[in-house]
Amino acid sequence: DQQVKQNSPSLSVQEGRISILNCDYTNSMFDYFLWYKKYPAEGPTFLISISSIKDKNEDGRFTVFLNKSAKHLSLHIVPSQPGDSAVYFCAASRGGGYQKVTFGIGTKLQVIP
Amino acid sequence: EAQVTQNPRYLITVTGKKLTVTCSQNMNHEYMSWYRQDPGLGLRQIYYSMNVEVTDKGDVPEGYKVSRKEKRNFPLILESPSPNQTSLYFCASSLGGASYGYTFGSGTRLTVV
Numbered sequence: 001d002q003q004v005k006q007n008s009p010s011l012s013v014q015e016g017r018i019s020i021l022n023c024d025y026t027n028s029m030f031d032y033f034l035w036y037k038k039y040p041a042e043g044p045t046f047l048i049s050i051s052s053i054k055d056k057n058e059d060g061r062f063t064v065f066l067n068k069s070a071k072h073l074s075l076h077i078v079p080s081q082p083g084d085s086a087v088y089f090c091a092a093s094r095g096g097g098y099q100k101v102t103f104g105i106g107t108k109l110q111v112i113p
Numbered sequence: 114e115a116q117v118t119q120n121p122r123y124l125i126t127v128t129g130k131k132l133t134v135t136c137s138q139n140m141n142h143e144y145m146s147w148y149r150q151d152p153g154l155g156l157r158q159i160y161y162s163m164n165v166e167v168t169d170k171g172d173v174p175e176g177y178k179v180s181r182k183e184k185r186n187f188p189l190i191l192e193s194p195s196p197n198q199t200s201l202y203f204c205a206s207s208l209g210g211a212s213y214g215y216t217f218g219s220g221t222r223l224t225v226v
Contacts, residue, residue, distance in 0.1 A: 006155075032211065034212075034214055042219055043203050043205070043217030043219050044215075044217045049212065049213075049214055098211070099146070099169070100158060100171060100172065100211070101158055101215075102172070103155045104155055105154060105155035
């Protein structure tokens with residue numbers, strides 16, 4: 001049972017345009033949602049997170065939106081740059097000291113110069 | 114430089130031969146975790162630790178052991194490796210736990226023949 005789903009295995013975007021990566025979850029107990037970026041031959045890097053009490057969190061070019069009623073979150077990258085080309089993982093946890101983290105399978109983003 | 118160091122980076126071993134993958138962090142983080150990454154399955158949590166001598170199972174703990182005798186080290190032990198444990202393994206640490214985001218090591222690619 002996949003509790004965190006990233007249904008798009010890949011996405012191509014022109015440099016300078018917006019990249020939108022989507023993530024759906026099924027477990028209503030999740031309280032925290034995180035995005036990680038992963039380059040080949042490296043470990044994932046934490047990008048941005050959002051708690052369930054918010055619907056938006058912004059950090060520079062990266063914004064995460066959370067729609068709790070739809071159990072959906074998205075990561076927006078504006079403007080997209082070639083260096084953003086990587087695999088993006090959505091992750092979720094319950095918070096409150098609960099340390100299990102569930103990851104999606106990832107979306108490969110390609111930003112075309 | 115703040116980092117999580119895993120060793121070895123690559124390992125080929127035979128079925129049944131006990132092995133240990135070491136993990137060390139220099140950030141004084143309390144939380145540490147092990148993940149495996151497999152094609153089509155994303156990152157799955159094996160074990161996590163909330164402090165010295167405090168460990169718990171993630172989603173795929175079967176066939177693995179961990180120990181946390183010191184804050185900085187969190188080795189992953191495979192007592193009797195099998196081919197289905199061939200995978201890319203990541204160690205990670207966090208100051209505040211799952212909801213704060215993890216810092217990942219560069220990974221260990223393990224092949225069991």
